[in-house]
Amino acid sequence: MANFHPETDLLTEYSAGSLPLAQAACISVHIQHCEHCQQLSNQLSEVGAALFDNLQPQAVGDELLNSVLARLDEEVPLSYAKPEGDGSSTPAILQRLISGDFSDLSWKKLGSALRISYIRTGDPKHEFALYHIKAGGRIPEHTHRGTEMTLVLEGGFSDADGTYHKGDFIFRRPEDVHAPTAVQSEDCICLAVLDAPLKFTGWKFRWMNPFLRLKAA
């Protein structure tokens, strides 16, 4: 069971459908892991449903009704049939985005402990990537030029504010500085969604900052 959750205002945007694609995908992976946020987002959807009921109806002509009636015999698109869970531990939404499992992805090495795999979501403003940190490995201390959502998929990591395990969701704002370290017992894989590149603060990695680009799409 997850211990770190998205804040209510983020869940409100999620349940209203107003979050950008990559961020919504990240929250939905947390919700798959977290019954609590599932319940909460159910209730938040009821707010939308109640507001919808209260809208001032706008007249709809009979032509529109007739053209829908004429289309009722259309073949139902196959995509409505949800693929059954295949027992894989990869969250369903990630299965939609990658083929195979994490080991089939192309990973880019960044230092000795960190590998990154960038995943295409179609969201032009957010980078959506998997981070693989070796057991006990440390990500160089960095701050953010924008926001960073992190979701632990396997293993765990800690920073000055806490220790995070599978399903935990962490949201960082531009001013936050941290240096995540994977737990000692196993490798850590997390999903990170950024709207601006990271900015390293330690002297060893600072030189990279001008070269960091957001790999969004």
Add this chain to the structure above:
Amino acid sequence: MRLVAETTDNDLDNAANDSPVKGARRTDEWSECITLIARNEDRAAFTRLFRHFAPLMKAFAHSGSTLSANHADELVQEVMLKVWQKAGAFDPSKAAASTWVYTIARNCRTDLYRRLNKFDTSLTAEDMGYEDETEETFLLLHQQRNRERIKALLGDLPNEQSQILVKVYMEGKSHSEVSAELDIPLGTVKSRVRLAIQKLQIQIER
């Protein structure tokens, strides 16, 4: 809780006056329609549903959005067609008909926005949802009570809070877009959202 699916037209008419839950009848009528569509491909039931929901969807499509009249009509058509096609997946013991329809409308609108903005993605808004798997009666009862309470309390919210909820939910705007539009700080938007959610007594303790 299964009551809805087994209620006949007659029962609905008779139950109108002495229904234990005030206002429940209308909701039940729409559940009934969706169930009839699923069972019998009932076009008359579909037409009734259309006459009630299509005008709401049109209003939803036009809420503060930049959708043209054509795109709004396209959205209404697409949502109603989905309601027909997905009726078999509707479970009246789990969801209120209007919540179910609203969810489809919300997802279709998000996808339409993304198409219009030329997003090249394999993900739909529906993929971002999750299957609500609970079968536990007490949870289902709890959900129903939440729904009724939220509806009732919504009318008591101060204007500055309900205005923001309308922008977020009906106009599909992010908190930062609302902040820019109303020219108030982002922090104020977020705290008004939080206050509103508190007043609606949506439990957030973890």
